[in-house]
Amino acid sequence: MLEKKLRKYMPALVAGSLGILLTINAGVASAGIGVLRPGAGNNPPKTPDWNVKNQEGGSGAVTTKDGKSVQKLDKSKKTTVTMLSVMLGESLSSVKVSASGDFELVDGNGGKVLGKMPANVSAEVKISGGAVYLNGEKLASRIITLRTGKGQQVVYNGSSYRGQLRLVYDGSGIQVLNIVSLEDYAKGVLPSEMSPSWQPEALKAQAVAARTFALYNKGKGHTASSGYDLCSSSHCQVYSGTAAETTTTNQAVDETYGQIMQYNNQPIYAAFHASSGGATENSEDVWGNYLPYLRSVTDDDSKSPYHNWTSKFTVVQVEKKLASAGKEVGNLKSIALVPISSSGSVTGRSASGRAYGVKFIGTNGEITLTGEQARRIFGLKSAMFNVRTERSVQVPAKGKKKVTASDGKTIDAKPAAMNDGIMKLQGVDNVVFEGHGFGHGLGMAQYGANAMAAAGSSYDVILHHYYTNVIIQEIY
Ligand SMILES: [Zn+2]
Numbered sequence: 001m002l003e004k005k006l007r008k009y010m011p012a013l014v015a016g017s018l019g020i021l022l023t024i025n026a027g028v029a030s031a032g033i034g035v036l037r038p039g040a041g042n043n044p045p046k047t048p049d050w051n052v053k054n055q056e057g058g059s060g061a062v063t064t065k066d067g068k069s070v071q072k073l074d075k076s077k078k079t080t081v082t083m084l085s086v087m088l089g090e091s092l093s094s095v096k097v098s099a100s101g102d103f104e105l106v107d108g109n110g111g112k113v114l115g116k117m118p119a120n121v122s123a124e125v126k127i128s129g130g131a132v133y134l135n136g137e138k139l140a141s142r143i144i145t146l147r148t149g150k151g152q153q154v155v156y157n158g159s160s161y162r163g164q165l166r167l168v169y170d171g172s173g174i175q176v177l178n179i180v181s182l183e184d185y186a187k188g189v190l191p192s193e194m195s196p197s198w199q200p201e202a203l204k205a206q207a208v209a210a211r212t213f214a215l216y217n218k219g220k221g222h223t224a225s226s227g228y229d230l231c232s233s234s235h236c237q238v239y240s241g242t243a244a245e246t247t248t249t250n251q252a253v254d255e256t257y258g259q260i261m262q263y264n265n266q267p268i269y270a271a272f273h274a275s276s277g278g279a280t281e282n283s284e285d286v287w288g289n290y291l292p293y294l295r296s297v298t299d300d301d302s303k304s305p306y307h308n309w310t311s312k313f314t315v316v317q318v319e320k321k322l323a324s325a326g327k328e329v330g331n332l333k334s335i336a337l338v339p340i341s342s343s344g345s346v347t348g349r350s351a352s353g354r355a356y357g358v359k360f361i362g363t364n365g366e367i368t369l370t371g372e373q374a375r376r377i378f379g380l381k382s383a384m385f386n387v388r389t390e391r392s393v394q395v396p397a398k399g400k401k402k403v404t405a406s407d408g409k410t411i412d413a414k415p416a417a418m419n420d421g422i423m424k425l426q427g428v429d430n431v432v433f434e435g436h437g438f439g440h441g442l443g444m445a446q447y448g449a450n451a452m453a454a455a456g457s458s459y460d461v462i463l464h465h466y467y468t469n470v471i472i473q474e475i476y
Contacts, residue, residue, distance in 0.1 A: 069460040070259060070472045079476035081258075082182040084214055085166070085228040086239055088156055091173035096122040097165050101152030105134060107141045109166070114144065119152075125167050125174060132169050142169040145179075153242055154178070161188070161241040168227070177228050178241075183253060185230075185239060186211045190249040192238035193272075194446055199453030202446070203252035205462040208472065209444055210237060211253075212260040212270040215475075261463060261470040263293045268470055273439025274446050275304040277384040280466065281441035295468040299448030300455075306438035306447075309381050312390075318378075318431050322360060322367065325377045329362030335387060335431070336361065336422040338368055358387070361422070378433065385435030389428040443467060 073079065089095070098120055105114045105123055114134055117123050125144060126133045132142060146154055146165040153160040156176055163180035180188075186207055190196075194206040217236065218229045232239040261268045269291060271283075278301045283294035301307050313321070319332050336359040359368045371383035425431070437445070444466035452462045460472050 069464060071474060073258065073474040073476065081476050082215065082218065083163075084180055084182055084185050084218060084230060086178045086180060086185060087175060087222065087226070087228045087231045088159075088161070088165075088178055089174075089176040090170075090226075092176065093173060094124060094126040095156070095167055095174050095176055096124050097146050097167070097176070098122045098155045099146065099148035099152055100155065100160065101149040103146055103148035103152075103154070106145045106147065107139075108143045109145055111141075114139065114141075120155075127169060127174060143167070159241045159243055170227075175226070175228070178232075178239075182211055182214060183257065185214055186253045187245050187250050188239045188241050189214075189237045190253060191244045191246050192240055194249075196246040196248045198450050200248065200252060201453035201457065201459045201462065202450040203249055204256050204459035205444065205449050205453070206272070206446070207249075207252040207256045208259050208261060208459065208463060209270040209272050211256075212267050213237060213272075215260055215267040216269050256459065258474045258476045259472055260475055261293075261467055262473045263470050268293050268467060270467070271440065271443035272446060272466075273437075273441060273443065275306040275382075275436075275438040276301050276441055276445035276448050277307065277382060277435070277437025279441075280443065280445060283442055286440055286442055293467045293470050294442050297465060297468075299445055299465070300451040301437060301445065301448055303451055304437070304447035306381055307436060309435050309438075311378060311380055311433045311435070313378065313431050313433075315425055315428060315431060318360070319362070321377050325373075327360070327367040327369070327373075327377070328364065329360050329367050330364030332360060332362045332425050334361045334422045334424045335359065380433055380435060382435055382437040382439060382441065384437050384441065385433045387423065388432040388434055389423060389425065390430040390432055391428050 098117070101119050102116065103119070104116045106112065107114055115123065123146070124133075124135055126136075132139045132144070134144060144167045146167070148154055148164075153162060154165045155161075156165055156178075161178045161180060162184035163178055166175075166177040166179050168175040168177060189210045190203065190207055193210055194203060196203070214230060214237065220229070222228050222231060222236075230236040230239070261270055271294060276299050279298045280296055281294075282296050283289060283291040315332055319329070322329060322332075338357045338359045357368050357370050358374050359366055369377065374380065375383050439445075444463070449462050449466070452465065453459075457465075463472060464470065
């Protein structure tokens with residue numbers, strides 16, 4: 001049923017009536033509806049040299065749709081839940097922390113007990129003169145761990161978290177880290193990445209993606225100098241602790257306990273985004289590096305509120321936006337589509353039908369923007385867009401004053417002229433971007449995943465659709 005929908009839908013999308021289609025790595029701040037964001041993976045993988053182009057798909061890849069496509073762990077092997085360090089705050093000169101139950105503060109990562117505190121009473125850690133003070137007492141240690149009883153939560157800055165807190169003085173300030181299991185982390189992340197009211201199987205797919213994304217980052221060092229795995233903002237994934245948790249999202253995490261996506265026995269870079277516009281993208285066409293599991297696939301994006309969007313600018317506004325971005329070309333004369341990809345495409349179009357770059361030609365020269373640059377400069381939701389022009393027409397009205405486009409009557413200035421060539425802007429008033437989708441277009445599209453779930457697909461089928469030749473593996 002879904003495939004039918006897709007077949008019906010896709011030709012319209014890639015039909016030649018669209019002028020310029022671009023794809024970019026979108027990093028838009030807010031989706032504007034619910035809690036949905038453009039998705040993780042707005043920052044390319046930290047290991048861009050990870051080129052596995054010539055390798056086979058994961059050994060023993062299972063892509064059946066009979067529910068057996070999750071590789072269960074051999075329970076005779078003893079495993080432990082993976083722990084993560086998630087940064088909640090840094091560069092702080094003083095920190096107050098507490099817990100919902102009685103708690104203790106220990107030296108380092110589990111050394112001698114420095115102090116015991118009752119529930120809901122704050123301990124204060126301060127830096128003064130390059131030394132660490134705990135409740136006013138000078139310490140020799142630079143690391144303090146706060147741990148509380150089972151089932152209790154640690155508290156920092158008004159938010160509660162599962163696991164432990166670790167305060168690290170790195171020489172310039174205090175880092176507040178939450179040492180938390182991958183499962184509890186996923187519970188604190190999921191409601192921020194997908195609306196809890198969405199289809200249960202879509203939530204489960206998102207849970208596996210969120211878990212995988214975190215594990216991919218584990219141990220890689222968030223930045224060169226920081227010792228933690230992930231930050232708690234949209235830079236990585238929004239992590240809000242227990243306050244964010246909901247019944248449905250926790251259930252999605254529990255029902256996929258320990259499951260991640262692997263390729264060649266490694267966690268994949270599980271990029272995802274809000275809305276594909278109808279087809280996802282190949283990684284090399286967005287980031288330049290080939291990832292075998294981030295391949296272009298089609299999906300049903302028709303329910304997405306971002307399926308169709310329009311951003312209109314006057315020619316003068318386009319000139320000004322280019323100029324303020326340091327891309328001044330003078331008076332704009334024409335716009336052209338150009339291939340700037342390194343992926344070897346001859347046509348200048350990517351697998352999904354998107355193009356790679358746009359050239360603005362003006363009286364003072366010309367500038368070529370990548371899709372990403374065009375998206376940022378014009379604030380577009382995605383780079384899967386068509387460029388159209390509009391010019392005013394004057395409609396003679398019987399004996400009355402003339403009606404102009406500004407009164408709501410416009411006419412297309414032959415958008416077909418665009419057709420991979422140069423579109424002249426002479427006599428044109430507006431440049432219109434008509435686009436599809438929201439986000440970078442890589443990996444799982446959340447609206448598409450929800451549509452698949454609504455049509456009866458289980459989470460493993462959804463994941464295998466969006467991530468090519470991966471194995472869903474239970475790791476503990
Ligand atoms: Zn981050």
